[in-house]
Amino acid sequence: MRVNQFRRFTYFFTSDNSKLSKAFESEAFKKFKKSEGIKELNVYQKKDDYFMIVDADISFNSEKIVNALKLHMNSEGVNSILSYHSEALERIYKLDQKVIYSSFEGQLKMDIREKKRFVWTLLLEPDLIEEYKRVHAMNMAWPEITSNMKTVGVKDMEIYIHHDQVVLIMDAIPEFDLDEIGPKWQKLPREEEWQTYVAKFQRTDPESSIQEKWQDMGVL
Numbered sequence: 001m002r003v004n005q006f007r008r009f010t011y012f013f014t015s016d017n018s019k020l021s022k023a024f025e026s027e028a029f030k031k032f033k034k035s036e037g038i039k040e041l042n043v044y045q046k047k048d049d050y051f052m053i054v055d056a057d058i059s060f061n062s063e064k065i066v067n068a069l070k071l072h073m074n075s076e077g078v079n080s081i082l083s084y085h086s087e088a089l090e091r092i093y094k095l096d097q098k099v100i101y102s103s104f105e106g107q108l109k110m111d112i113r114e115k116k117r118f119v120w121t122l123l124l125e126p127d128l129i130e131e132y133k134r135v136h137a138m139n140m141a142w143p144e145i146t147s148n149m150k151t152v153g154v155k156d157m158e159i160y161i162h163h164d165q166v167v168l169i170m171d172a173i174p175e176f177d178l179d180e181i182g183p184k185w186q187k188l189p190r191e192e193e194w195q196t197y198v199a200k201f202q203r204t205d206p207e208s209s210i211q212e213k214w215q216d217m218g219v220l
Contacts, residue, residue: 004110004111005058005108005109005110005111006039006055006056006057006058006108006109006110006111007055007056007057007058007060007061007105007106007107007108007109008053008054008055008056008106008107008109008158009053009054009056009060009062009065009088009103009106009107010051010052010053010054010088010089010091010160010167010169011051011052011054011086011087011088011089012049012050012051012052012089012160012162012165012167013049013050013051013052014048014049014050015048015050016048020050021045021050021220023073024043024050024220025220026073028072028073028074029072029073031072032068032069032072032073035068035072037056037057037059037060038054038055038056038057039055039056039057040053040054040055041053041054041055042219042220043219043220044119044217044218044219044220045217045218045219045220046121046215046216046217046218049121049165049217050220051119051121051167051217053119053169055109056106058108060106061104061105061106062086062087062088062103062104062105062106063104065088066086087103088103088104088106089103089160089161089162089167090103090160090161091103091107091158091159091160092132092133092136092137092159092160092161092166093136093137093141093157093158093159094107094138094157094158095146095149095154095156095157095158096146097138097139098138100138107158112155112156112171114174115155115156115171115172115173115174116171116172116173116174116175116176117169117170117171117172118168118169118170118171118172118178118216119167119168119169119170119216119217119219120167120168120170120214120215120216120217121165121166121167121168121214121215121217122165122166122202122203122204122213122214122215123164123165123202123203123204124164124165124166124201124202124203125164125200125201125202125203126164128200128201129161129164129201131201132166132198132201133161135197135198135201136159142190142194144188144189144190144191144194145190145191145194147189148185148188148189148190148191151188152172152176152181152184152185152188153172153173153175153176153181154170154171154172154176155171155172155173156169156170156171157169157170157171164203167217168214
């Protein structure tokens with residue numbers, strides 16, 4: 001076992017219940033973030049949608065994460081929301097993926113040290129979700145697209161799915177400037193072709209740029 005390995009679990013919550021927003025900013029939640037076995041925990045928000053990333057010790061599984069969270073967040077209203085959204089999300093894409101892990105066991109990952117993180121979301125066409133998942137499955141990524149990401153400074157990328165909504169986590173080099181790099185990225189080999197190809201899956205304007213299609217989720 002390599003000492004910098006950990007397990008990643010992601011969860012998606014949709015609620016206009018103000019208790020949930022307040023709970024993520026509470027002292028109890030801050031205490032949970034620092035509890036034994038939790039390496040890093042962050043919550044990202046876009047309106048009433050909340051996306052939680054939990055990086056934990058490799059001995060953890062999703063059930064252990066949720067039970068520990070409920071124990072710390074003892075508000076009845078909050079726990080009812082957590083119970084309803086207690087399953088970790090399925091990961092449907094990973095840059096250079098070599099092994100498939102279940103959402104219950106968590107994604108085995110390795111610390112990539114300093115990074116600049118982006119978390120984005122978009123909606124999919126419901127009838128095309130399974131095809132979208134196949135397109136992003138292991139060994140299905142176009143080699144040029146993978147190479148382009150590495151060329152512009154992307155260190156890691158994952159896509160998780162919740163019903164007809166996907167959330168993308170992109171970790172890039174610390175000096176990554178999306179406004180500067182984005183237009184250059186879109187002109188790299190086969191990039192426009194790829195964006196045209198995947199546009200049919202996305203409930204967005206096909207003519208929009210990558211930045212316009214993927215909506216930013218801000219960290220709480």
